[in-house]
Amino acid sequence: MIPASFAYHRPSSLSDAIALLEGLGLESRPVAGGHSLIPMMKLRLAVPQALIDLAGIAELRGIRREGGSIVIGATTTMADLIASVDLAAAVPIIREAALSIADPQVRARGTIGGNVANGDPGNDMPAVMQCMDASYLLAGSAGPREIAARAFYQGAYLTSLRPGEVVTGIRLPLPPAGHGWAYEKLKRKVGDYATAAAGVVLAMQGGRVSKMAIGLTNVGDTPLFAEDAGAILTGSTLDAATVDRAVAAAENITAPASDGRGPAEYRTKMAGVMLRRALARAALRAAAQ
Amino acid sequence: MAKTHVTMTVNGEPAEGLVEPRTLLVHFLRETLALTGTHIGCETSHCGACTVDFNGQSVKSCTMFAVQAEGAQVLTIEGIADPDGTLHALQEGFREMHGLQCGFCTPGMIVRAYRLLQENPNPTDDEIRMGISGNLCRCTGYQNIVAAIQFAAARLNAPAQQEQAA
Numbered sequence: 001m002i003p004a005s006f007a008y009h010r011p012s013s014l015s016d017a018i019a020l021l022e023g024l025g026l027e028s029r030p031v032a033g034g035h036s037l038i039p040m041m042k043l044r045l046a047v048p049q050a051l052i053d054l055a056g057i058a059e060l061r062g063i064r065r066e067g068g069s070i071v072i073g074a075t076t077t078m079a080d081l082i083a084s085v086d087l088a089a090a091v092p093i094i095r096e097a098a099l100s101i102a103d104p105q106v107r108a109r110g111t112i113g114g115n116v117a118n119g120d121p122g123n124d125m126p127a128v129m130q131c132m133d134a135s136y137l138l139a140g141s142a143g144p145r146e147i148a149a150r151a152f153y154q155g156a157y158l159t160s161l162r163p164g165e166v167v168t169g170i171r172l173p174l175p176p177a178g179h180g181w182a183y184e185k186l187k188r189k190v191g192d193y194a195t196a197a198a199g200v201v202l203a204m205q206g207g208r209v210s211k212m213a214i215g216l217t218n219v220g221d222t223p224l225f226a227e228d229a230g231a232i233l234t235g236s237t238l239d240a241a242t243v244d245r246a247v248a249a250a251e252n253i254t255a256p257a258s259d260g261r262g263p264a265e266y267r268t269k270m271a272g273v274m275l276r277r278a279l280a281r282a283a284l285r286a287a288a289q
Numbered sequence: 290m291a292k293t294h295v296t297m298t299v300n301g302e303p304a305e306g307l308v309e310p311r312t313l314l315v316h317f318l319r320e321t322l323a324l325t326g327t328h329i330g331c332e333t334s335h336c337g338a339c340t341v342d343f344n345g346q347s348v349k350s351c352t353m354f355a356v357q358a359e360g361a362q363v364l365t366i367e368g369i370a371d372p373d374g375t376l377h378a379l380q381e382g383f384r385e386m387h388g389l390q391c392g393f394c395t396p397g398m399i400v401r402a403y404r405l406l407q408e409n410p411n412p413t414d415d416e417i418r419m420g421i422s423g424n425l426c427r428c429t430g431y432q433n434i435v436a437a438i439q440f441a442a443a444r445l446n447a448p449a450q451q452e453q454a455a
Contacts, residue, residue: 001332008310008356038352103423108346190422191335
């Protein structure tokens with residue numbers, strides 16, 4: 001369980017990090033918390049020639065308001081997210097999802113940037129980011145750009161990140177006041193990836209759904225933004241028949257693997273169950289506002 | 290591969306060494322500094338036997354490189370008791386409440402519980418169970434570990450409560 005040799009760089013500015021990534025090329029990898037990358041390196045499934053540690057770049061860590069959105073720096077840890085009073089008040093689904101990830105030690109190191117950038121279908125934050133219609137702030141030698149979370153994931157471990165580019169942060173539009181939210185995750189034990197998980201962000205107006213976004217975790221090669229299911233529910237009173245139709249639409253876009261977490265058919269059904277629970281809890285929270 | 294010079298503070302003392310970048314923090318602690326109280330269990334960041342306190346947070350030292358701890362404050366099980374050998378309340382608790390059988394998970398449990406009780410000095414049993422959910426014990430079934438941590442919480446809170454009463 002000892003990784004192959006690599007060179008270690010700890011730049012103190014983003015521009016230095018980008019220059020290093022550009023100069024060292026495809027064999028180099030940025031590292032933040034390292035809780036996805038280091039286990040892969042120990043198994044020698046990842047063999048980077050150089051690591052560019054982002055931990056020394058102060059500007060990449062922290063949570064700040066920027067106009068009508070919240071910007072979270074890429075190296076902000078899960079523990080930072082959980083501890084943020086401002087975030088818990090404005091975008092509480094982030095805290096709920098972060099608390100469902102691994103255990104306290106892992107959350108002390110694991111970062112939001114790594115969670116969304118790695119492209120691992122088991123990571124929880126990507127589906128939440130798709131629910132929130134977040135966008136990722138990227139930087140590379142060609143300059144900064146911003147891409148919607150809903151357009152970022154191409155396949156398992158395959159994202160729209162270009163060689164030499166890093167995720168520097170996440171922009172979260174503030175959800176409407178009184179919105180409902182829930183992240184429901186079925187897992188076998190602490191530290192396991194989801195058998196299936198569902199995130200819901202909704203708003204109600206006059207007893208009807210005025211806004212609905214649904215994301216699914218670990219039931220496909222990528223996080224799944226369940227657009228059709230959301231459209232079915234929009235305008236409804238969340239009556240049982242409409243929820244049934246939406247759940248069927250969400251189940252229909254899943255394509256989970258059969259693995260130790262269960263056969264594919266079971267995991268698809270569990271995605272539906274998680275969605276039902278998330279809808280019910282989100283609706284209660286919206287009504288309670 | 291060229292070695293890198295690292296310096297950090299371990300259990301209040303300056304510590305340094307020459308390491309390859311791929312040297313895990315737990316290997317640096319055990320092999321370079323000869324602090325073998327921190328155990329290597331699963332090596333996959335699941336079991337928590339390698340837990341150390343790192344800049345005021347519990348981390349798994351098998352999933353960090355020593356170079357990432359440059360300049361850090363690290364506390365291991367060796368730094369938990371008083372320098373004169375007086376056991377910490379947690380160590381007393383694990384002894385009094387039979388919080389261990391084989392003892393392999395105990396250093397990680399105690400170092401994790403040390404931080405947990407600073408984050409939450411009056412935890413419920415459920416909060417303790419969630420707080421140590423990143424530490425696996427394969428002997429005791431956790432009942433006595435929870436009791437040991439409650440013993441320590443009560444002991445650590447006792448002076449403050451006496452002061453309030455007075």
